[in-house]
Amino acid sequence: MRQQPHVTGASRTPRKTAVRAAALVGSAAMVVLALQNGAATAAPAPHPSGAKAVALSAPARAAALKSAQRNAGAAARELGLGAREKLVVRDVIKDADGTVHTRYERTYAGLPVLGGDLVVHAAKNGSLKGVSKATTARISVPSTTATVSPAGAEKAALRAAGTAKATATTARKVVWAAAGKPVLAYESVVKGSRHDGTPSELHVITDARTGKRLHSFEAVDTGTGTSRYSGTVPLGTTAASGGYDLTDGGRGGHKTYDLNGGTTGTGTLFHDADDLWGDGTVTNRQTAAVDAAYGAAVTWDFYKAAFNRNGIAGDGKAAYSRVHYGNAYVNAFWNDSCFCMTYGDGANNADPLTSLDVAGHEMSHGLTAATAGLKYSRESGGLNEATSDIFGTSVEFFANNSADAGDYLIGEKIDINGDGTPLRYMDKPSRDGGSADYWSRTVGRLDVHYSSGVANHFFYLLSEGSGAKTVNGVSYNSPTYDGSTVTGIGRDKAAQIWYKALTTYFTSSTDYAGARTGTLQAAADLYGSGSAEYRAVAAAWTAVNVK
Known part of the structure; x- marks a missing residue:
């Protein structure tokens, strides 16, 4: 154990x-x-x-x-x-x-x-x-005087990023306590872009005495969605300049902007004369904005209804959304520094990634940043991504929208793989060819979108249980590591437990063992340590080999 x-x-x-x-x-x-x-x-x-x-x-x-x-x-x-x-x-x-x-x-x-x-x-x-x-180590370092200069740390960070186009911000001196004995270090933020055009803010931790790289993690969290349509939906708008702005005054002032192919700034706030937005086609630029604004509104409503949370950060203030990022950009991402969501238009600019569960996924990265702050690397990064999949899925079920019924499939309508298959499966994550069904000592070496499979599988088992079943017309068949049978407690209770653990027990360095401990404590708080819910949490973790 x-x-x-x-x-x-x-x-x-x-x-x-x-x-x-x-x-x-x-x-x-x-x-x-x-x-x-x-x-x-x-x-x-x-x-x-x-x-x-x-x-x-x-x-x-x-x-x-x-x-x-x-x-x-x-x-x-x-x-x-x-x-x-x-x-x-x-x-x-x-x-x-x-x-x-x-x-x-x-x-x-x-x-x-x-x-x-x-x-x-x-x-x-x-x-x-x-x-x-996050650590039980005593926080102390022999000296706060660095041997390596800030400039030396910045150069080391740029080398770690591996791209000549990147730039590093001024290195700041810190104490690195996330792994073992605390050491004096520098934190540099290397800004640039990844091969697919996604912005990158790579945080590189460098030993201030030796110059050795200690750790690195990405601050721009990425994800994908399911559909560009949600049918005819209500929108929160604000009267302005003889028409209407796509500003939702009832939900913290959420704004939706058109980047028009750009990759920086906020672009132009969407404005319309008659308050009738989009027409359901990708040729109408407002359509992607409708989906993004609707997704943000439903996500806000979900957090309020399910957890009584007033906005993503709990302060009543909204994030904002940017659509039409870049050219044929096949992704969406959350950025903590702007507290905003950004969506590309997909392959050949034909499938904007502005669907309902994408919004839920991206905004949930903001929730994680405002609470546990799970670092976007190794096992904590997998838990970060899984949290967004878990709540993105919960948002989709909460919406109860017949045009995009709730399911445990991630990206099933975008067809990024080109063969009609989903991007990720929560009931059996390995079906995507890369995600982990179960915990192992090497799971933290996977990309965070793949190491997230363990927690996604846990959440599915806790919600629905193991074995074959059909939910909203979709067939699932979830296995267990030890061949055990798990009985689900329902998605609503499973979400309550995950949220409670995330907001009150998880820390920046929580790993899968810590997630088991935190969710068990959350289940005990909510339902009692001798409850069926508590026993189900333990059984679901054991079923994905987290003991």
Whole structure:
């Protein structure tokens, strides 16, 4: 059995520490509670277990973050962090039962600690329930003086990127703690483009004393979709300049732009005289915009309805969408730096990748960035991609649109393979010829779109169970690693468990062992540790060889 060090339960915390910690988390809990009772938006009835997150209005969330940051110094001391370490608040989530989950980044001697993030879980009365950590290593380096110059680190990063057209931003000094013993390092961001035209923002971590490359990960997350049509759909628009802009004022102000073949900037905001958009054909430039805007709206509504989340980042603000990227670009991508989604028009500019589950997939990369921050490489990268497939699929089912019925197939209508087959299969990922059905020690070496297969398979098994069945007219036959039979608990419960784990227990370095631990904890929170749901989570992970 692979051991997971990331989640430390309260049972492992000495009573003295737990009692002292109550003071530092209690004030934050009370502030959140007060704001929830006052300025918070209306919330649906709490989950029976009380573990489902409740929504905070933008002012309430801002106040909770500010309060948590005021208490960050005390939190650092009570958690036993070193004198040179500080905590920076990233997020605060409050459950219906009053539990507060505060997510922190860490600094050491003023330097960002990459891989040092953690989440503190506090009960309604302020007592410490546990801490989820990206690393259990003590954060310390012998010296913060680098031997390698920033320019040397930038050159090393450019060499690592392997392209002469790339440019590196100024290297920043950091402490690298995501793998083993923390070391002084540089983080350089190499910007350029990949062979298919997708923008690249490769983060390269270089040892500040030896110049050796320690790690690299991509910050531009890519994905594909299923269809360019969703039929006749409602759109959120705003009256402007004698007509209408494709700006959804009811969902955080989401805007849809036409890049018109460009690859930089935002392009031109879509505008129409009569508020009747597109005609369902690719020759009408508005058609792709309709699909992108509709997908963004349904995704927003899904997160609100399913998880009471107010926008992708939880702050009530929308991302934005760009369509008609490049020329015959066969992909779509999410970029954290612009908090935006971008869609190509597909092969021969005939199949824009603006379908419903593409929007759900891409926007869910933004959710991951705003919460766990799963690094886009190795096993954490596979979990990042799987999260987007899981919620993109959930969005498609949520829409209940007869023109694109929900399924567990990724890209089945775009025909990127040229033979009518889907891009990915959640019931048996290996059917695509590259994805992993089960965990192995080498799965982290795969491209993240293939290592995601393990989590995609887990989610399908947890939702629907193993064996042959038909859902919405599509036939599936999902195997298990050990020949076991898994009984599904339903997609809605499976999504609740994944979301809970992502937002409160996963960290930037969570691997498959950590995902098992986090989802089991989430199932215990939501349904009880002796529940059928908890047992199903354990069985589904065992069925994909994560034990």
